[in-house]
Amino acid sequence: MIADNVRKVKEHVPKGVVVVAVAKNRSLNEVKAAVAAGLNNIGENRVQEALLKYSDFRPEKLHMVGHLQTNKVKDAVKLFDLIHSVDSVHLAREIDKQAKNLNKVQEILLEVKTSPEASKFGFSPEVVEQAVKELICLRNIKLRGLMTIAPLSRGPEEARPYFRQLREIRDNINEQNELNVLSMGMSDDFEVAIEEGATMIRLGRAIFEG
Numbered sequence: 001m002i003a004d005n006v007r008k009v010k011e012h013v014p015k016g017v018v019v020v021a022v023a024k025n026r027s028l029n030e031v032k033a034a035v036a037a038g039l040n041n042i043g044e045n046r047v048q049e050a051l052l053k054y055s056d057f058r059p060e061k062l063h064m065v066g067h068l069q070t071n072k073v074k075d076a077v078k079l080f081d082l083i084h085s086v087d088s089v090h091l092a093r094e095i096d097k098q099a100k101n102l103n104k105v106q107e108i109l110l111e112v113k114t115s116p117e118a119s120k121f122g123f124s125p126e127v128v129e130q131a132v133k134e135l136i137c138l139r140n141i142k143l144r145g146l147m148t149i150a151p152l153s154r155g156p157e158e159a160r161p162y163f164r165q166l167r168e169i170r171d172n173i174n175e176q177n178e179l180n181v182l183s184m185g186m187s188d189d190f191e192v193a194i195e196e197g198a199t200m201i202r203l204g205r206a207i208f209e210g
């Protein structure tokens with residue numbers, strides 16, 4: 001089933017777009033099936049669950065997509081290749097600090113709250129550019145782009161304005177910051193997200209449910 005799902009998803013995803021299989025509440029065997037089907041990017045939304053799951057087996061790239069608490073930052077930096085859900089300057093500074101201790105440059109995205117109903121977390125659109133300016137000088141984080149969660153809706157078209165807004169926010173921030181990654185789009189709306197410029201989509205049900 002998972003292999004079939006991956007094949008179907010890949011038919012709809014252009015080469016340059018990274019598929020992150022979001023494996024929260026899925027077993028390690030399900031993760032392994034997704035990896036065997038060719039997905040090298042696995043996402044989790046809780047540090048504790050990821051710590052337990054990936055003690056022996058590690059996918060090529062691990063992504064943190066859920067809200068991150070400051071007291072979990074040290075473990076998160078040890079574990080994850082990309083943290084999508086950085087939602088405050090305070091959190092980013094803590095990540096920088098812990099990454100420094102571990103001699104790592106942690107790649108991060110800033111989560112933007114394009115819709116107040118979709119998520120409690122994220123920078124409001126008006127303050128993203130200022131946050132980028134504050135964080136760009138930190139040496140142990142590397143700001144790779146932006147992430148957003150669109151509201152649950154009656155159809156994928158309803159999500160389009162939120163995806164478009166994220167891309168516009170990115171485009172308006174000075175190019176030299178190299179914010180290349182736009183992490184947006186989930187199982188119900190990833191095709192619209194890709195049309196609006198997503199470079200990374202986060203799929204749970206489309207991969208793991210049949």
Ligand SMILES: *Cc1c(COP(=O)(O)O)cnc(C)c1O
Pocket residue numbers: 022024045065066149186187188202203204205206
């Ligand atoms: C669970 C989750 C996803 C995947 O959601 P699906 O609708 O199952 O594709 C994507 N992003 C985040 C932040 C999630 O928590």
